[in-house]
Amino acid sequence: MALINxxxxxxxxTAMPGALHHLKATPETVHWGYFSPDxxxxxxxxxxxxxxxxxxxHHAGDDPELMFDENIKRIFxxxxxxxxxxxxxxxxxxxxxxxxxxxxxxxVRYFEMKPRHNYGSNLQANWGHLYKEFDETERVTIxxxxxxxxxxxxxxxxxxxxxxxxxxRITHCPTCDRSEALPGITxxxxxxxxxxxxxxxxxxPVSTIPPGLHGGNIDNWRIGAGxxxxxxxxxxxxxxxxxxxxVSQGDGEISGTAIESSLDVLFQIILRKDFAFPxxxxxxxxxxxxxxxxEDLDAAMKGASLDMMHLLTEHQGLSRHDSYSLMSVxxxxxxxxxxxxxxxxxxxxxxxxxxxxxTFTDPE
Amino acid sequence: MALINxxxxxxxxTAMPGALHHLKATPETVHWGYFSPDxxxxxxxxxxxxxxxxxxxHHAGDDPELMFDENIKRIFxxxxxxxxxxxxxxxxxxxxxxxxxxxxxxxVRYFEMKPRHNYGSNLQANWGHLYKEFDETERVTIxxxxxxxxxxxxxxxxxxxxxxxxxxRITHCPTCDRSEALPGITxxxxxxxxxxxxxxxxxxPVSTIPPGLHGGNIDNWRIGAGxxxxxxxxxxxxxxxxxxxxVSQGDGEISGTAIESSLDVLFQIILRKDFAFPxxxxxxxxxxxxxxxxEDLDAAMKGASLDMMHLLTEHQGLSRHDSYSLMSVxxxxxxxxxxxxxxxxxxxxxxxxxxxxxTFTDPE
Numbered sequence: 161m162a163l164i165n166x167x168x169x170x171x172x173x174t175a176m177p178g179a180l181h182h183l184k185a186t187p188e189t190v191h192w193g194y195f196s197p198d199x200x201x202x203x204x205x206x207x208x209x210x211x212x213x214x215x216x217x218h219h220a221g222d223d224p225e226l227m228f229d230e231n232i233k234r235i236f237x238x239x240x241x242x243x244x245x246x247x248x249x250x251x252x253x254x255x256x257x258x259x260x261x262x263x264x265x266x267x268v269r270y271f272e273m274k275p276r277h278n279y280g281s282n283l284q285a286n287w288g289h290l291y292k293e294f295d296e297t298e299r300v301t302i303x304x305x306x307x308x309x310x311x312x313x314x315x316x317x318x319x320x321x322x323x324x325x326x327x328x329r330i331t332h333c334p335t336c337d338r339s340e341a342l343p344g345i346t347x348x349x350x351x352x353x354x355x356x357x358x359x360x361x362x363x364x365p366v367s368t369i370p371p372g373l374h375g376g377n378i379d380n381w382r383i384g385a386g387x388x389x390x391x392x393x394x395x396x397x398x399x400x401x402x403x404x405x406x407v408s409q410g411d412g413e414i415s416g417t418a419i420e421s422s423l424d425v426l427f428q429i430i431l432r433k434d435f436a437f438p439x440x441x442x443x444x445x446x447x448x449x450x451x452x453x454x455e456d457l458d459a460a461m462k463g464a465s466l467d468m469m470h471l472l473t474e475h476q477g478l479s480r481h482d483s484y485s486l487m488s489v490x491x492x493x494x495x496x497x498x499x500x501x502x503x504x505x506x507x508x509x510x511x512x513x514x515x516x517x518x519t520f521t522d523p524e
Numbered sequence: 525m526a527l528i529n530x531x532x533x534x535x536x537x538t539a540m541p542g543a544l545h546h547l548k549a550t551p552e553t554v555h556w557g558y559f560s561p562d563x564x565x566x567x568x569x570x571x572x573x574x575x576x577x578x579x580x581x582h583h584a585g586d587d588p589e590l591m592f593d594e595n596i597k598r599i600f601x602x603x604x605x606x607x608x609x610x611x612x613x614x615x616x617x618x619x620x621x622x623x624x625x626x627x628x629x630x631x632v633r634y635f636e637m638k639p640r641h642n643y644g645s646n647l648q649a650n651w652g653h654l655y656k657e658f659d660e661t662e663r664v665t666i667x668x669x670x671x672x673x674x675x676x677x678x679x680x681x682x683x684x685x686x687x688x689x690x691x692x693r694i695t696h697c698p699t700c701d702r703s704e705a706l707p708g709i710t711x712x713x714x715x716x717x718x719x720x721x722x723x724x725x726x727x728x729p730v731s732t733i734p735p736g737l738h739g740g741n742i743d744n745w746r747i748g749a750g751x752x753x754x755x756x757x758x759x760x761x762x763x764x765x766x767x768x769x770x771v772s773q774g775d776g777e778i779s780g781t782a783i784e785s786s787l788d789v790l791f792q793i794i795l796r797k798d799f800a801f802p803x804x805x806x807x808x809x810x811x812x813x814x815x816x817x818x819e820d821l822d823a824a825m826k827g828a829s830l831d832m833m834h835l836l837t838e839h840q841g842l843s844r845h846d847s848y849s850l851m852s853v854x855x856x857x858x859x860x861x862x863x864x865x866x867x868x869x870x871x872x873x874x875x876x877x878x879x880x881x882x883t884f885t886d887p888e
Binding site for chain 2: 282284288289290293294299301303312314317341342343344345346347348408409410411412413414415416417418419456457458461462465466469478480481482484485486487488489490491492493494495498505507510513514515
């Protein structure tokens with residue numbers, strides 16, 4: 161793979177905003193629980209087009225009075241629960257990108273992530289990291305967002321009977337015992353997409369739960385407004401979908417969920433045929449971040465190490481030894497999540513430490 | 525354990541700076557490779573005293589022309605190499621703290637960490653995370669520090685014959701083939717102590733390599749100037765030592781070492797009998813950070829989870845369920861290191877999210 165040093169006219173033209181599309185989330189435009197190359201696209205776009213899309217949380221049923229509206233209610237009631245499988249996330253899409261072919265990269269520029277309602281739900285789930293330490297009980301905490309301060313605070317909490325199995329469970333607590341939760345504590349809001357990605361090249365529905373090379377349920381809270389993600393295209397047309405919106409999450413996501421809350425997302429898709437990367441790559445204003453996945457944190461750590469090595473050698477032109485030294489003294493590894501089956505470690509390095517050589521992955 | 529809500533007069537008095545002690549590193553004032561309750565203290569202090577101490581890197585032999593001076597040369601030549609065991613770090617101390625008893629906490633306020641020479645060494649070591657991917661070769665990269673900009677850049681690199689076994693190896697490369705390294709790249713300096721801690725309550729020398737409840741080789745680059753560490757006292761007098769100075773390291777420390785470079789450290793030791801914590805606790809201006817350790821990252825993750833739970837329940841008065849929810853949405857887990865035998869995961873939470881209730885762990 162070549163170094164990305166040149167600002168070509170073609171690349172500049174590619175990144176110009178094209179048409180603007182609106183993609184509402186309805187029972188007709190979402191797929192629930194799976195990625196698949198066989199889903200009929202709900203939108204066709206050209207490289208450079210902008211999309212204003214709706215991402216719907218599958219936890220809206222934790223307080224439907226606060227997190228349902230007409231279209232969300234339709235999604236929860238009209239989609240057969242037995243078809244919400246093998247994963248759990250409501251995905252809006254897929255979007256077919258003209259000329260996208262396997263081996264290309266989709267550059268997705270996330271411009272805005274606006275909460276649809278100012279409420280969200282955190283579930284202490286049966287797949288949470290400390291579930292056994294809590295006598296195997298599930299509990300919901302409802303948070304209220306302050307969209308002006310961009311902070312969140314807990315509104316109330318309640319215990320849930322039984323365990324979460326069918327996606328889209330409705331467990332609201334209008335008359336039950338609501339408990340006060342986290343009095344006086346206010347946390348920063350970090351709106352982002354927990355799950356977004358292209359269709360994997362697999363001839364059967366693939367669960368939305370484990371993240372992978374197609375992206376999917378990466379659960380990195382840095383995938384928010386101002387960030388760019390680069391997804392390796394797996395099938396013709398790319399077939400990109402968004403879902404699993406969060407307004408806050410910590411690295412680790414240890415209770416099993418974030419503050420799950422529907423978001424309206426403005427983003428641009430740019431088809432990149434001029435570079436490649438083996439796994440989903442994140443670019444924020446300050447960092448490049450690679451994602452390693454594995455059946456445990458040790459395997460994910462190895463994956464993230466090798467992919468950061470790849471970034472430094474293939475895209476910054478460093479020797480392998482130089483890359484290794486630099487990673488040890490200037491890159492930071494973090495736990496992305498430990499609750500999605502496949503576990504995640506990400507590795508970030510500051511962009512400002514590199515000498516100017518074009519703009520790496522930016523065609524403009 | 526009680527909540528730390530009160531600013532008692534006694535605690536205020538305890539934190540007033542007392543005497544100032546100078547602790548030079550010489551063959552007589554260091555112990556190399558081990559912690560032990562049986563080492564004769566080289567300094568006696570009272571709670572509140574300031575210490576200006578020297579921390580010496582055991583990697584100074586990677587370029588003695590740049591990183592040796594008279595006292596460092598004495599340490600490297602006068603201390604019998606066969607006694608540098610079972611670990612590898614040169615530890616200055618121990619310091620006996622009057623009245624310190626097992627169950628107390630040592631609050632160590634790190635005020636200044638000043639590079640002794642403006643050079644450091646990064647070794648791609650045989651215990652590095654990607655050693656096998658590099659055909660099992662070791663390589664040294666010498667970095668130069670800019671003390672004005674507080675940045676570092678590589679000066680040159682060379683391959684090392686054989687593998688690092690005896691601590692204090694001298695492998696300098698005055699006439700060998702020096703290679704250019706990392707041209708044009710400048711990284712932030714993060715001066716900190718890789719290893720510092722109290723003597724473990726074990727009746728034999730304990731290796732300095734694995735971190736543990738006594739502190740030791742935690743390798744968290746946030747243990748720098750402006751930070752406070754709280755170490756659980758294990759034996760009478762505490763017996764605190766410092767060593768393993770770094771001028772930069774990334775979370776993970778994947779090549780096996782940081783930029784290893786001697787530091788002069790100004791710090792204050794305050795004896796705390798008014799609170800307890802089960803593991804080494806770090807307080808920076810913005811964060812509280814707990815440290816989990818384990819034989820792999822998964823075990824370390826569990827440890828960090830439980831200790832953050834402990835901090836939130838015992839010291840912020842939150843319920844266990846509230847703590848769990850808060851951790852999932854607002855605390856970030858990171859990989860401290862994967863190269864010290866015992867692996868480390870830390871978990872940080874922002875201090876500003878909590879309502880004022882005294883100043884948690886600060887007696888002033």
